[in-house]
Amino acid sequence: MAVTIIVIVIVVVLLAAAVGILLRRQRALQQRFGPEYDRLAAEVGPRRARSELAERERRIAQLDIRPLSAERRAAYDTQWATLQEQFIDTPSRAAEAADSLVTAVAADRGYQVADRERLLPDLSVYHADRIQEYRLARQTTEQAGAAATEDLRQAMLAYRALLRELLEAPDGAGEAQPATEATPVSPTPPLTLPVPPAPRTSGLDDADEAETETEAGTRSLADAPTAPTAPTASTARRAPNAR
Structure with missing residues (x-):
């Protein structure tokens, strides 16, 4: 009986941790994408919206996004x-x-x-x-x-x-290159x-x-x-x- 209670407690704690992580991730995406997250969530649902936006972040991270001279x-x-x-x-x-x-x-x-x-x-x-x-x-x-x-x-x-x-x-x-004296950014x-x-x-x-x-x-x-x-x-x- 005691073992069963311990297992139940562990499962509840793990579920609560998973839900907490999911909610934090959702809030982070809402803050970063704003109305774009709301629009996408309304079209395909919150779960698919989170997956799509996370994929956008991964794709952009692989590009060489650079500032202009x-x-x-x-x-x-x-x-x-x-x-x-x-x-x-x-x-x-x-x-x-x-x-x-x-x-x-x-x-x-x-x-x-x-x-x-x-x-x-x-x-x-x-x-x-x-x-x-x-x-x-x-x-x-x-x-x-x-x-x-x-x-x-x-x-x-x-x-x-x-x-x-x-x-x-x-x-x-993190990808921005600082300006130097030779090429000042006006x-x-x-x-x-x-x-x-x-x-x-x-x-x-x-x-x-x-x-x-x-x-x-x-x-x-x-x-x-x-x-x-x-x-x-x-x-x-x-x-x-x-x-």
């Missing part, structure tokens, strides 16, 4: 500035180019980009807070020809947010997004509407010395020949 970051900043100007006249084409730019930067960082469907979950390991917006932006871009200008603008903002993190964040702190200039002219859709007067669009479209992405930026939409409407 100051020169590469500056080059990508220049490309983004060009897309800002292009967005004023051709929003759909600019959104498609922005999607390609994010993919190019991810490849430069060391991500595997040949499979676009695999790229999104891979990016979620270090950029989980941007993945849902990025997912929606890609869906909008795939229908760029029929998408509304505002939807394309939101897609551009999502691309810009993820691009900023890819340019600035050393994914995997601050990334703020990236801005002008808003193209669009028909009025609210009761705001022209001045208030222009101010609202400009504030949303030109929010700075980083506190750093600013570089010349493309004209805002309101300026473009007042002086179309000034660009």
Whole structure:
């Protein structure tokens, strides 16, 4: 009888320890992946979600994820500035180019980009807070020809947010290489997004509407010395020949 009780106690203790480990692992995944964990758990269940996210972490750990040099970051900043100007006249084409730019930067960082469907979950390991917006932006871009200008603008903002993190964040702190005096890492200039002219859709007067669009479209992405930026939409409407 005593032996049976001891065995039962041992089994209960082991089960409690296993449950505790499982709960800690679940909390860790929820903290790291946030809404991405919730989305996946709702789709396939918590157990499969934990397995999938753990597999993502193992896969990324095998890649050579590396930070970018100051020169590469500056080059990508220049490309983004060009897309800002292009967005004023051709929003759909600019959104498609922005999607390609994010993919190019991810490849430069060391991500595997040949499979676009695999790229999104891979990016979620270090950029989980941007993945849902990025997912929606890609869906909008795939229908760029029929998408509304505002939807394309939101897609551009999502691309810009993820691009900023890819340019600035050393994914995997242990893999980041410190800067040296020979190759200093300079601050990334703020990236801005002008808003193209669009028909009025609210009761705001022209001045208030222009101010609202400009504030949303030109929010700075980083506190750093600013570089010349493309004209805002309101300026473009007042002086179309000034660009």
